[in-house]
Amino acid sequence: MASxxxxxxxxxxxxxxxxxxxxxxxxxxxxxxKQTFEMDSFTTHGGETIPNVTVxxxxxxxxxxxxxxxxxxxxxxxxxxxxxxxxEVDGQPTGYWDAIIGPGKPLDTDEYYIISSDTxxxxxxxxxxxxxxxxxxxxxxxxxxxxxxxxxxTIRDFVEVQRELLESQGIxxxxxxxxxxxxxxxxxxxxxxxxxxVERLISVIGGGVADPxxxxxxxxxxAPIRLDANWNEGNYYNGEPPTDGLKEALKLVTLNANxxxxxxxxxNRDWADEARDPAQDINARYAIExxxxxxxxxxxxxxxxxxxxxxxxxxxTFMAGHGESLEEGLAAIEAxxxxxxxxxxxxxxxxxxxxxAELIESDGTDVTLETxxxxxxxxxxxxxINQASDTLRAFLQ
Amino acid sequence: MASxxxxxxxxxxxxxxxxxxxxxxxxxxxxxxKQTFEMDSFTTHGGETIPNVTVxxxxxxxxxxxxxxxxxxxxxxxxxxxxxxxxEVDGQPTGYWDAIIGPGKPLDTDEYYIISSDTxxxxxxxxxxxxxxxxxxxxxxxxxxxxxxxxxxTIRDFVEVQRELLESQGIxxxxxxxxxxxxxxxxxxxxxxxxxxVERLISVIGGGVADPxxxxxxxxxxAPIRLDANWNEGNYYNGEPPTDGLKEALKLVTLNANxxxxxxxxxNRDWADEARDPAQDINARYAIExxxxxxxxxxxxxxxxxxxxxxxxxxxTFMAGHGESLEEGLAAIEAxxxxxxxxxxxxxxxxxxxxxAELIESDGTDVTLETxxxxxxxxxxxxxINQASDTLRAFLQ
Numbered sequence: 001m002a003s004x005x006x007x008x009x010x011x012x013x014x015x016x017x018x019x020x021x022x023x024x025x026x027x028x029x030x031x032x033x034k035q036t037f038e039m040d041s042f043t044t045h046g047g048e049t050i051p052n053v054t055v056x057x058x059x060x061x062x063x064x065x066x067x068x069x070x071x072x073x074x075x076x077x078x079x080x081x082x083x084x085x086x087x088e089v090d091g092q093p094t095g096y097w098d099a100i101i102g103p104g105k106p107l108d109t110d111e112y113y114i115i116s117s118d119t120x121x122x123x124x125x126x127x128x129x130x131x132x133x134x135x136x137x138x139x140x141x142x143x144x145x146x147x148x149x150x151x152x153x154t155i156r157d158f159v160e161v162q163r164e165l166l167e168s169q170g171i172x173x174x175x176x177x178x179x180x181x182x183x184x185x186x187x188x189x190x191x192x193x194x195x196x197x198v199e200r201l202i203s204v205i206g207g208g209v210a211d212p213x214x215x216x217x218x219x220x221x222x223a224p225i226r227l228d229a230n231w232n233e234g235n236y237y238n239g240e241p242p243t244d245g246l247k248e249a250l251k252l253v254t255l256n257a258n259x260x261x262x263x264x265x266x267x268n269r270d271w272a273d274e275a276r277d278p279a280q281d282i283n284a285r286y287a288i289e290x291x292x293x294x295x296x297x298x299x300x301x302x303x304x305x306x307x308x309x310x311x312x313x314x315x316x317t318f319m320a321g322h323g324e325s326l327e328e329g330l331a332a333i334e335a336x337x338x339x340x341x342x343x344x345x346x347x348x349x350x351x352x353x354x355x356x357a358e359l360i361e362s363d364g365t366d367v368t369l370e371t372x373x374x375x376x377x378x379x380x381x382x383x384x385i386n387q388a389s390d391t392l393r394a395f396l397q
Numbered sequence: 398m399a400s401x402x403x404x405x406x407x408x409x410x411x412x413x414x415x416x417x418x419x420x421x422x423x424x425x426x427x428x429x430x431k432q433t434f435e436m437d438s439f440t441t442h443g444g445e446t447i448p449n450v451t452v453x454x455x456x457x458x459x460x461x462x463x464x465x466x467x468x469x470x471x472x473x474x475x476x477x478x479x480x481x482x483x484x485e486v487d488g489q490p491t492g493y494w495d496a497i498i499g500p501g502k503p504l505d506t507d508e509y510y511i512i513s514s515d516t517x518x519x520x521x522x523x524x525x526x527x528x529x530x531x532x533x534x535x536x537x538x539x540x541x542x543x544x545x546x547x548x549x550x551t552i553r554d555f556v557e558v559q560r561e562l563l564e565s566q567g568i569x570x571x572x573x574x575x576x577x578x579x580x581x582x583x584x585x586x587x588x589x590x591x592x593x594x595v596e597r598l599i600s601v602i603g604g605g606v607a608d609p610x611x612x613x614x615x616x617x618x619x620a621p622i623r624l625d626a627n628w629n630e631g632n633y634y635n636g637e638p639p640t641d642g643l644k645e646a647l648k649l650v651t652l653n654a655n656x657x658x659x660x661x662x663x664x665n666r667d668w669a670d671e672a673r674d675p676a677q678d679i680n681a682r683y684a685i686e687x688x689x690x691x692x693x694x695x696x697x698x699x700x701x702x703x704x705x706x707x708x709x710x711x712x713x714t715f716m717a718g719h720g721e722s723l724e725e726g727l728a729a730i731e732a733x734x735x736x737x738x739x740x741x742x743x744x745x746x747x748x749x750x751x752x753x754a755e756l757i758e759s760d761g762t763d764v765t766l767e768t769x770x771x772x773x774x775x776x777x778x779x780x781x782i783n784q785a786s787d788t789l790r791a792f793l794q
Contacts, residue, residue, distance in 0.1 A: 046677055152679050212664035212685045213657035219686045220652060223645045229626045248620045255617060260610035260746040267609035269716070279714045280443055282549050282706065286713065288609045289616045309679065316683065317676040319666070346743070349657040 028109040030093060030102065032058045032085040036131045037117065037165045045160065045322060048151035051140050055161055056131030057117035060084050060101055061109035063169065070171050071107055071396075072162060073097070073116040074179030074186035076382065077311055078123050078253060078299065080130050081116040084109075087129060097180075099386040106392035112175060117165055119158045119186075121150070121310035127302040135234060135306035147306060148234035155185045155318045159193060162186070176396055178202035180381040181257075181347070182311070185318045188333070188356075192321045195334040200395065204340045205372075205381030207348050208320040208330045208356035217256055217347060218312045224248035225305045234306050246305040250296040259344045259377025263288065320356075330359035336366040338395045340388050344377040368395065425506040427490060427499065429455045429482040433528045434514065434562045442557065442719060445548035448537050452558055453528030454514035457481050457498055458506035460566065467568050468504055468793075469559060470494070470513035471576030471583035473779065474708055475520050475650060475696065477527050478513040481506075484526060494577075496783040503789035509572060514562055516555045516583075518547070518707035524699040532631060532703035544703060545631035552582045552715045556590060559583070573793055575599035577778040578654075578744070579708070582715045585730070585753075589718045592731040597792065601737045602769075602778030604745050605717040605727045605753035614653060614744060615709045621645035622702045631703050643702040647693040656741045656774030660685065717753075727756035733763040735792045737785050741774040765792065 034056050042053040058081050063070065073083045075096075084095035084102060101107040107114055121134035135150040166174075177198055179187040184206020191201040210218070225231050228245025236242060267288040271277060276284035321329025337360050341353040357367045370391055374380035431453050439450040455478050460467065470480045473493075481492035481499060498504040504511055519529035532547040563571075574595055576584040581603020588598040607615070622628050625642025633639060664685040668674060673681035718726025734757050738750040754764045767788055771777035 148679055150679075152676055154676060210666070211657070211661050212666065212683075213660035215664075215666065215683045216652055216660055216685050216689060219683075219689070220645075220649060223648070224621060224624055227621055227624045227641055227645060244624055248617075248624060251620070252617060255613055260608070261748075263610035263613055264608050264746065264749070267612075269607070269609065269612065278710060279549055279551060282545055282547075282710055286609075286612045286616075288613050292613060292616070313675060313679055349661070351658075352661070 027103050028060050030085045031089055032060070032082065032087055032095070034058050034087070034129050037168060039164060042161060044151055044153055045156040046152060046154070050133065050151060053120070053133045053161065054131055055118045055120065055133065055165070056129070057081055057115060057165060059113060059115040061111070061113045063113040067171050068173060068175065069112050070166070070174050071112045071114045072166070072174050072177045072190070073114060074158070074162070074177065074183035075116065075119065076179070076181040076183045077315065079183070080122060080124050080127065081118045082129060083116045084114070096382055097385055100389060100392060106389045106396065117162055120153045120161060121307045121314065123304070123307050123311055124302050125304035125307050134304070134310055136237065136304040145237040147237065150310065152313055153310065154314050154322065155189050156193065156322045158186050158314070159189045173197045174199060176200035176202055178204065179206070180204040181206050181378065182315055185315065188320050191333040191335045191337070192329050195332055198335045201333065201335040201337040202392070202395065203337065204385070205342060205345055205348055205378055207352040208359060209326050210316050210318045211349065211352050213349060214347065215316050218316050221249050221252050222309050222312045224252070225309060231305060242305045243300055246300045246303060246308065247293065247296040249308055250299045250303065251292050254292060254295055256346055257378045259346060259375060261344065261375035262377065265375050267291070327359055330356060331363050333360050333365055338368045338370070338391065340370050340372055340381060342372050342374070342377055342380045347378045424500050425457050427482045428486055429457070429479065429484055429492070431455050431484070431526050434565060436561060439558060441548055441550055442553040443549060443551070447530065447548060450517070450530045450558065451528055452515045452517065452530065452562070453526070454478055454512060454562060456510060456512040458508070458510045460510040464568050465570060465572065466509050467563070467571050468509045468511045469563070469571050469574045469587070470511060471555070471559070471574065471580035472513065472516065473576070473578040473580050474712065476580070477519060477521050477524065478515045479526060480513045481511070493779055494782055497786060497789060503786045503793065514559055517550045517558060518704045518711065520701070520704050520708055521699050522701035522704050531701070531707055533634065533701040542634040544634065547707065549710055550707065551711050551719065552586050553590065553719045555583050555711070556586045570594045571596060573597035573599055575601065576603070577601040578603050578775065579712055582712065585717050588730040588732045588734070589726050592729055595732045598730060598732040598734040599789070599792065600734065601782070602739060602742055602745055602775055604749040605756060606723050607713050607715045608746065608749050610746060611744065612713050615713050618646050618649050619706050619709045621649070622706060628702060639702045640697055643697045643700060643705065644690065644693040646705055647696045647700065648689050651689060651692055653743055654775045656743060656772060658741065658772035659774065662772050664688070724756055727753060728760050730757050730762055735765045735767070735788065737767050737769055737778060739769050739771070739774055739777045744775045
């Protein structure tokens with residue numbers, strides 16, 4: 001026992017010494033401070049001007065003097081800028097990519113300044129840690145929430161707000177831009193619109209265009225909100241919000257973003273209430289229905305229904321480069337590209353990911369395609385990202 | 398030219414002679430007569446009694462004297478008994494499996510008596526060619542439509558009604574039972590519940606149990622109806638029906654029953670209205686959204702929303718044998734089994750189909766598994782069935 005203890009002690013000591021020797025003087029402690037970025041006005045790519053635009057942002061690691069160690073993280077449909085760390089000193093890490101962002105991790109906060117911002121029309125408008133501008137925001141011209149009068153915004157607009165945020169910190173170029181799903185669309189748009197500012201592109205579970213399948217899938221997500229009588233053409237801010245419709249929309253998002261392997265390995269055919277047999281009671285339910293409902297209800301509590309409709313539209317309008325042709329939009333990308341995807345993705349078809357890679361590669365740009373395994377389908381790009389750690393580490397160097 | 402014409406004439410003559418020699422005295426002309434089957438009362442497997450049950454049925458070919466040439470066709474979720482032929486002498490064939498049912502076809506009407514009936518709670522309650530009993534039917538005890546007071550019915554109940562129909566024609570055994578999707582569930586249930594009456598089982602794009610993924614998918618189909626304020630807990634027969642909710646439900650059915658290959662090969666990113674750019678107008682739409690809406694609206698016109706909810710439940714409750722264990726339910730099947738399925742099926746996971754085959758095979762029952770190709774996913778079991786023609790012909794002999 002004594003020798004085992006000694007060995008353990010030695011290992012701990014050496015590991016500690018190694019960490020001490022390898023670490024910079026400053027090391028991120030994992031606690032995140034949410035900050036906000038304000039613009040007096042923002043003009044969309046479509047030509048509409050929105051006054052008083054504010055978005056939240058957070059960063060991990062330190063910006064170096066040359067301001068050339070920046071990695072921008074762009075978030076997914078239901079996500080926020082909270083990619084890593086925790087908000088409270090004693091809290092557990094709650095950032096969605098905490099597995100790969102931190103001291104010594106592939107996106108190493110000892111080396112990189114990693115920054116992430118809430119998009120416009122962010123879904124989680126009622127989350128106290130989220131700051132966004134969208135239909136739920138007050139239109140300063142009327143003093144009332146914008147509702148459906150808010151201009152349509154696109155992935156390109158999300159990118160332009162990020163560009164302004166970065167420029168406000170004196171950042172002109174990105175060591176890398178990385179995002180999952182809707183975040184991949186933003187990352188691709190960055191590399192296409194600003195090829196001289198993006199040194200590396202990492203697209204996770206996303207592709208170069210919203211294909212017809214995605215147009216229809218997104219349309220299905222929007223439908224339950226418009227069906228809810230409380231939606232009232234988007235004018236619900238002085239009354240009851242369309243919570244039932246929002247919940248059903250979020251249930252579809254959860255279901256589509258997963259895969260039958262997850263459903264069939266996680267759930268069974270149990271009833272929601274063991275006293276109510278679904279074969280005897282038309283209003284009884286199965287446990288999986290109740291669980292999906294509970295997840296949706298929790299998410300709905302911090303979400304805004306109109307914001308979901310605007311996010312659906314932002315994704316639907318996406319074609320890399322936002323120009324006449326997808327081929328041109330993707331050929332404009334010069335950054336070496338890493339594309340991580342799942343063969344079980346039910347949102348971004350694997351064929352579309354591979355087709356995007358081919359178009360980026362068409363003029364000689366280097367593209368690496370790698371699959372993510374797991375039973376979550378699309379969501380493996382978020383929850384199973386750690387399996388790409390070695391690939392990410394190598395790609396970023 | 399003359400010799401070519403002569404050769405063509407000879408070929409036509411010989412082909413005509415061959416047909417004449419091979420054909421029986423009676424040959425089905427492809428015109429279908431819809432008939433109805435009535436029961437004074439029907440008691441469900443769950444113990445509820447429903448008075449005045451009526452279902453529609455149609456048949457192709459002639460019942461032989463031994464009454465042993467019967468093939469029962471069981472229909473899918475949104476389907477009807479109209480599996481083959483046409484309703485009018487001069488009409489085009491409109492039966493969904495017309496490609497494989499008819500004189501000289503794999504399900505040869507010169508040889509077999511092929512019969513198909515509308516299920517209980519059939520979706521197409523307002524279709525003049527459909528006769529069914531369900532929530533939209535009058536409850537003779539009240540003189541009002543049943544609404545949600547109609548008892549829950551299961552796949553086993555569909556089978557029992559079919560058994561009564563067949564027995565009314567003196568039919569005690571089936572040369573084969575064949576169905577797609579929900580029809581496969583009925584076919585499997587027939588073979589499990591009545592192993593001594595089923596000589597061959599053909600399950601197309603279906604499996605032995607509603608797995609958790611299917612429970613959740615079906616739940617999503619039901620949700621838009623319950624969201625529609627006109628649904629009114631199922632009491633809408635004296636007012637406006639929940640047409641918007643029904644349309645959204647049918648859109649989800651269409652989308653889930655297809656595959657991204659179909660969407661991406663059939664549609665593009667065109668706008669529904671070329672004067673309304675979705676990037677400028679939050680209420681503008683893409684053409685694929687409009688097309689899916691139009692399809693759904695056409696189907697909704699002949700459908701009943703409560704019937705959809707009851708069909709969802711009938712499918713959710715399905716486990717072969719309706720007993721304690723799936724293993725027992727599938728092991729009870731003795732009939733040689735042919736399972737046709739699609740690797741791109743987003744409703745019945747291919748793993749579930751293969752798992753069903755293994756459980757049927759476990760006690761030595763012969764199972765043949767064959768895949769269907771195409772870009773329709775689940776729906777290839779309906780629209781692409783002709784590619785299995787040789788397999789079907791051989792299996793039925």
